Amino acid sequence: MIDTKPVDPRLVDLILGNIVEGVFTVDRQFRITFFNQAAEEITGFSKKEVLGMQCADVFRTPICSQDCPLRQSLRTGQTVKNFEINILTREDKTQPISVCTAPLIDPQGNFLGGVETFRDMSSIKELRREISNRYTFQDIISKNARLRQIFETLPNIAQTDATILIQGSSGTGKELFATAIHNISPRTAGPLVKVNCGALPESLIESELFGYVKGAFTDAKNNRLGRFQAAHEGTIFLDEIGDLPLPVQVKLLRVLEHREFEPLGSDTTIKVDVRIVAATNKDLEHMVAEGKFREDLFYRLNVILIRLPELCERTEDIPLLVEHFIERFNHHMGRGIHGVDPGAMALLIRYPFPGNVRELENVLEHAYIVTRGPDIGVEDLPNFIIENRQRVSRRPKRYEQAPPGTPWNPANAALDRKGIIACLERNYWSIPKTAAMLGIHRTTLWRKVRKYNIKLP
Numbered sequence: 001m002i003d004t005k006p007v008d009p010r011l012v013d014l015i016l017g018n019i020v021e022g023v024f025t026v027d028r029q030f031r032i033t034f035f036n037q038a039a040e041e042i043t044g045f046s047k048k049e050v051l052g053m054q055c056a057d058v059f060r061t062p063i064c065s066q067d068c069p070l071r072q073s074l075r076t077g078q079t080v081k082n083f084e085i086n087i088l089t090r091e092d093k094t095q096p097i098s099v100c101t102a103p104l105i106d107p108q109g110n111f112l113g114g115v116e117t118f119r120d121m122s123s124i125k126e127l128r129r130e131i132s133n134r135y136t137f138q139d140i141i142s143k144n145a146r147l148r149q150i151f152e153t154l155p156n157i158a159q160t161d162a163t164i165l166i167q168g169s170s171g172t173g174k175e176l177f178a179t180a181i182h183n184i185s186p187r188t189a190g191p192l193v194k195v196n197c198g199a200l201p202e203s204l205i206e207s208e209l210f211g212y213v214k215g216a217f218t219d220a221k222n223n224r225l226g227r228f229q230a231a232h233e234g235t236i237f238l239d240e241i242g243d244l245p246l247p248v249q250v251k252l253l254r255v256l257e258h259r260e261f262e263p264l265g266s267d268t269t270i271k272v273d274v275r276i277v278a279a280t281n282k283d284l285e286h287m288v289a290e291g292k293f294r295e296d297l298f299y300r301l302n303v304i305l306i307r308l309p310e311l312c313e314r315t316e317d318i319p320l321l322v323e324h325f326i327e328r329f330n331h332h333m334g335r336g337i338h339g340v341d342p343g344a345m346a347l348l349i350r351y352p353f354p355g356n357v358r359e360l361e362n363v364l365e366h367a368y369i370v371t372r373g374p375d376i377g378v379e380d381l382p383n384f385i386i387e388n389r390q391r392v393s394r395r396p397k398r399y400e401q402a403p404p405g406t407p408w409n410p411a412n413a414a415l416d417r418k419g420i421i422a423c424l425e426r427n428y429w430s431i432p433k434t435a436a437m438l439g440i441h442r443t444t445l446w447r448k449v450r451k452y453n454i455k456l457p
Helices: 009-016 037-043 055-059 069-076 122-134 145-158 174-183 202-210 246-258 284-289 295-301 315-333 342-350 356-370 383-394 417-426 431-438 442-451
Strands: 022-027 032-035 080-088 094-105 111-120 164-167 192-196 234-239 274-280 304-307
Touching (some): 022 037, 037 094, 037 111, 069 080, 069 094, 069 111, 080 315, 145 174, 164 174, 174 192, 202 246, 417 431, 417 442
Parallel strands (some): 164 274, 164 304, 234 274
Antiparallel strands (some): 022 111, 094 111
């Protein structure tokens, strides 16, 4: 048997002083009792300055006043590993670190305080940032091939004054693209005025867009500038333009053609220098066919068309978006959640997200708030995400597989009830994916779903 001797206590300071990780200890009142050289280098504080100070006064993180990892260890007697937080250095600079904590208990079982080790995460954070930047355009994150093509063309589009129409379902990021176009355009020094046409009452939308003069109607006691005048020499973003009433569409057409209009109640023509970016989640061509949207206005708006894919069509972006949102939540809420565990990530990738990126953000915010960390697990996700797994597992397999040796060919899928159900099942009942597979528009698919009385999960 090998005879071992305990380390000489006089060597402990020397050993801890020569490791690359910061180490400090606290007593039961959270007063610092030890501070090694690496801790001095990472924080900028000297050992003489911090001994006897409250650790919260040295590290100054948002979670110091909450349930910090060291406090958790002292309360539960358990270790906490790899908890990422940002601290403030002596020079008030933000410093990312990864923390491990444990209680200090002597051989007799007496509770003495706690120990924390931490390491500098600056280089790792920078590497993550560089990787993220490869897939980022302004504030838009994607490695999807279709969106990357849009990223490549946006700078050229932004340099012109051509009217742009952005089509995409709710939550796909239409406003982000409009903001990006403005920010990289020659008009970036001018205003960006955003108008949600669907949120304005029909009786007010004309006066909101074009303004009015005193006496134009009962409550018009003063002149008021409209949104177009406010956007002079800048960009106006008309979101949900498909909700514009027909009379206002006529007036907007004149603005598009001549960059002029009359405020409500006035016969004075106002000239404006403004770039128009419009967006819609509706099928404007279908609305034109139904007489709900002016054909001439549609063609004026549709000079440059940008179609945004739904999140279920770009599932490869979900891990990137998850990391982005968790980093944002950590910054605002002062926690150190690492990410999402593999089981939860698999459920997020499988879920169709009818609300797209906005819904993903809301789901993650829910999970972020309820999780006890350090990773978001399946149990932290909303019930409808978990239940979606159960629905998928219960779906019949009757049409899921093609006959042996027969490759799947969408062109061979008859557009009858059986063929449509087969395609829907192959795409986990996603309307956008099924329509793309069949080579038809979503509205056409919806009509057939209703015609054949197909029940969607």
